[in-house]
Amino acid sequence: MDKILVGVKRVVDYNVRIRVKPDNTGVVTDGVKMSVNPFDEIAIEEALRLREAGKASEVVVVSIGNAECQQQLRTGLAMGADRAIHVESAAEIDSLAAARAFKAVIEREGADLVILGKQAIDDDCNQTGQMLAALWERPQATFASKLEIDGTTARVTREIDAGLETIEVDLPAVVTTDLRLNEPRYVKLPDIMKAKKKPLEVIAIDELGIELEPQVQAQRWDTPPARGKGTMVGSVDELISALKSKGLVS
Amino acid sequence: MTSVLIIAELDGNQLNPSTAKCVTCAAELGADSIDVLILAEDCTAAAGAAAELAGVTRVRTVTAPHNATPLAAVFAPQVVALAADYGYVLAPSTTFGKDLLPRVAAILGVGQVSDIMSVLGPRTFTRPVYAGNAILTVEVPAGKTIVGTVRTASWRDAPTGGNAPVEPAEVTAELPTHTRYIGLAGQSSERPDLQSAKTVISGGRGVGSAENFELVFQLADKIGAGVGASRAAVDAGYVPNDMQVGQTGKIIAPELYVAIGISGAIQHLTGIKDAGTIVAINKDPEAPIFEIADYGLVGDLFEIVPELEQKLG
Numbered sequence: 387m388d389k390i391l392v393g394v395k396r397v398v399d400y401n402v403r404i405r406v407k408p409d410n411t412g413v414v415t416d417g418v419k420m421s422v423n424p425f426d427e428i429a430i431e432e433a434l435r436l437r438e439a440g441k442a443s444e445v446v447v448v449s450i451g452n453a454e455c456q457q458q459l460r461t462g463l464a465m466g467a468d469r470a471i472h473v474e475s476a477a478e479i480d481s482l483a484a485a486r487a488f489k490a491v492i493e494r495e496g497a498d499l500v501i502l503g504k505q506a507i508d509d510d511c512n513q514t515g516q517m518l519a520a521l522w523e524r525p526q527a528t529f530a531s532k533l534e535i536d537g538t539t540a541r542v543t544r545e546i547d548a549g550l551e552t553i554e555v556d557l558p559a560v561v562t563t564d565l566r567l568n569e570p571r572y573v574k575l576p577d578i579m580k581a582k583k584k585p586l587e588v589i590a591i592d593e594l595g596i597e598l599e600p601q602v603q604a605q606r607w608d609t610p611p612a613r614g615k616g617t618m619v620g621s622v623d624e625l626i627s628a629l630k631s632k633g634l635v636s
Numbered sequence: 637m638t639s640v641l642i643i644a645e646l647d648g649n650q651l652n653p654s655t656a657k658c659v660t661c662a663a664e665l666g667a668d669s670i671d672v673l674i675l676a677e678d679c680t681a682a683a684g685a686a687a688e689l690a691g692v693t694r695v696r697t698v699t700a701p702h703n704a705t706p707l708a709a710v711f712a713p714q715v716v717a718l719a720a721d722y723g724y725v726l727a728p729s730t731t732f733g734k735d736l737l738p739r740v741a742a743i744l745g746v747g748q749v750s751d752i753m754s755v756l757g758p759r760t761f762t763r764p765v766y767a768g769n770a771i772l773t774v775e776v777p778a779g780k781t782i783v784g785t786v787r788t789a790s791w792r793d794a795p796t797g798g799n800a801p802v803e804p805a806e807v808t809a810e811l812p813t814h815t816r817y818i819g820l821a822g823q824s825s826e827r828p829d830l831q832s833a834k835t836v837i838s839g840g841r842g843v844g845s846a847e848n849f850e851l852v853f854q855l856a857d858k859i860g861a862g863v864g865a866s867r868a869a870v871d872a873g874y875v876p877n878d879m880q881v882g883q884t885g886k887i888i889a890p891e892l893y894v895a896i897g898i899s900g901a902i903q904h905l906t907g908i909k910d911a912g913t914i915v916a917i918n919k920d921p922e923a924p925i926f927e928i929a930d931y932g933l934v935g936d937l938f939e940i941v942p943e944l945e946q947k948l949g
C-alpha cells in the first residue's frame with residue numbers, strides 16, 4: 387500500500403466541561419483547551435502502525451478548518467505522520483462538505499486507505515466517513531476495533547450493537563475508528579521539534595471547487611435540562627423501600 | 637404532499653424494536669404517509685410486525701439473498717432507488733442506521749440530521765452535541781430530502797393495532813461486490829435487551845474483574861434486568877463491547893438504571909440521562925455519578941450488591 391490519508395479534526399478537549407454561550411450562538415471555546423478528536427488520534431496511531439509494519443509507505447494527516455487546526459496537524463506529525471495537508475476554511479463546514487473536501491484531496495493525492503474517526507466529539511455527527519465512501523464509490527468499514535490489511539483487501543472487525551461483526555473490503559476503502567482499535571502513543575518532546583520541520587501544505591477550500599453550503603443549518607444551542615438533585619440513602623433497606631414506593635422493584 | 641420512508645432494522649429475521657420508535661418520530665412530522673422498508677432475505681416476520689404498528693401506511697419489502705446481512709454499501713443504493721418518492725428518509729440511530737444512512741444521504745447529495753431528539757417543525761429538529769452537554773436546533777433548507785437518524789432513547793414505541801398492507805417493492809440498483817460479510821461474533825444472551833429493558837444494571841471499573849462481574853449478573857437476573865457497563869469495564873475485558881453504555885456506546889432510557897462502581901464521566905452520563913430513575917452505588921462520596929443520581933448509596937459494592945440481591949425479588 388502506498389498512501390494512507392488520516393482525518394484530524396480540532397475539537398474541544400474531551401475533559402472540558404462544556405458551557406453554552408449566553409446568547410445561544412454556540413458553546414464557549416475562548417480559553418478552552420483544544421485537542422485532536424480522540425477517534426482521530428486512534429486513526430493516526432493505526433496508520434502509523436501499518437506503516438511501521440511495512441504495509442504502507444506514507445501517512446498524510448488532513449485537517450479542514452481555520453488556521454488554528456495546524457496545531458492539531460503538528461500533533462499528528464509529532465506522533466509520526468510524514469506530511470500534513472491543511473484545507474483552510476474560515477467558515478464552519480458540515481459533514482457533507484468535509485466529505486467532499488476529503489474526496490477532492492483524494493483526487494489530488496491518491497489514497498489506498500482513508501482512516502477517519504467514527505465521530506467528532508463536538509458535533510457527534512458520525513457521518514463523514516460514510517459520506518466520503520459514498521461519494522468516492524468505495525467500501526466503508528465503520529466503527530473498527532480491528533484492522534488487518536492483506537494485499538488488496540482489508541479485514542475489519544466492527545463494534546456493532548449486536549456484538550463484533552467482521553467484513554472484508556477491497557482497497558481503496560474508508561475505515562472509521564472505534565475506541566478499542568488501539569491505544570495512541572504519547573508524543574515525546576524531540577518529536578515535537580522534529581514535527582516543526584515536516585511539510586505542511588495549505589490549500590484554500592475554495593480551490594477545491596466543491597459545494598460548501600451547509601445542508602443542515604445550525605440555529606441555536608441550548609443547555610440541556612438538568613436532572614433534579616437526588617437524595618442520598620443510608621442503607622440497602624432504605625434504597626429498596628424508596629424503589630418499592632416508586633413501583634420500580636417488587 | 638410529504639411522505640416518510642423508514643428503513644427498518646432487523647435482528648435476524650425479526651423486527652428490531654427501534655423501528656417502532658422511528659414510527660413515533662415520523663408521526664410528528666405531519667406527513668401524509670409513513671412507509672416502512674424491509675430489506676432481508678426473508679421479510680415475512682418483520683413485515684408482519686411492522687404492519688401492526690399504528691400509523692404505518694404501507695410496508696414495502698425487498699426480499700433478496702444479498703439482503704441477508706445489512707451491508708451499508710449494498711443497502712444504500714437500494715434505499716436511494718426508492719427515496720425519490722419521499723420527503724423524509726429515517727432510520728434508527730443504532731449502529732445499523734448510523735452506518736447506512738449517511739451513505740444514503742451523500743448519494744442523494746443532502747446532509748443528515750443525526751440523533752433526532754424532537755421535532756419542532758416539519759424541517760426543524762433538536763439533536764444532542766458535545767456528548768449531550770448542549771442541545772442544537774437545526775433546520776434543513778426547503779427543497780431537499782430530509783435524511784435523519786432517530787435517537788431511540790427520546791421516543792416511545794409506536795403502539796400496535798395497525799393493519800398496513802405489505803407490498804414487495806421493485807428496486808433497480810447496481811450493487812457493489814467490494815464489501816463482503818464474514819461473520820458476527822454475537823453474545824446471544826437470555827437477558828433482556830439493553831436498549832429496550834425496563835431496568836438496567838451496569839458495572840464499572842470498580843467491579844474489578846470479569847469474575848466479580850458475576851455479582852452484577854446475579855443481581856440483574858434476580859430482578860429481570862438488562863446488564864450494561866462503562867467503557868473502562870469493557871476496555872479491561874470484564875464484559876464484551878456490546879454492553880458499553882454512553883456517548884460512544886448505547887444510549888438507553890430504562891425506567892430504572894443502577895450504576896455500580898461507575899464514577900460518572902460525562903461520556904457515560906450522556907448514555908443514561910433519559911433514564912427514569914438513576915441509582916448509584918459507589919464507595920467514593922465525591923464521585924460525579926452522585927450529582928445526577930436520584931438515589932445514591934455510598935459504600936463497598938462487594939457488600940451492597942450481594943445484600944441487594946438477597947433482599948430483592
Ligand SMILES: Cc1cc2nc3c(=O)[nH]c(=O)nc-3n(C[C@H](O)[C@H](O)[C@H](O)COP(=O)(O)OP(=O)(O)OC[C@H]3O[C@@H](n4cnc5c(N)ncnc54)[C@H](O)[C@@H]3O)c2cc1C
Binds near residue numbers: 400842
Ligand atoms: C472519546 C471518548 C468516548 C468515551 N465514551 C464512553 C462511553 O461511551 N461510555 C463510558 O462509560 N465511557 C466512555 N468514555 C470513558 C470515560 O471518560 C470514563 O473513562 C469511563 O466512563 C470510566 O469508567 P468507570 O466509571 O467504570 O471507571 P472509573 O472512572 O475508574 O470509576 C470507577 C469507580 O468505581 C468506584 N469503586 C471502586 N471500587 C469500588 C468498590 N469496591 N465499591 C464501590 N465503588 C467502587 C470508584 O470510586 C470509582 O468512582 C469515553 C472517553 C472518551 C475520551
Ligand SMILES: Nc1ncnc2c1ncn2[C@@H]1O[C@H](COP(=O)(O)O)[C@@H](O)[C@H]1O
Binds near residue numbers: 395504505
Ligand atoms: N473538519 C474536519 N477536519 C478533519 N477531519 C474531519 C473534519 N470533519 C470530520 N472529520 C473526520 O470525520 C470524522 C467523523 O466526523 P463527524 O462525521 O463530524 O462525526 C472525524 O473523526 C474526522 O476524522
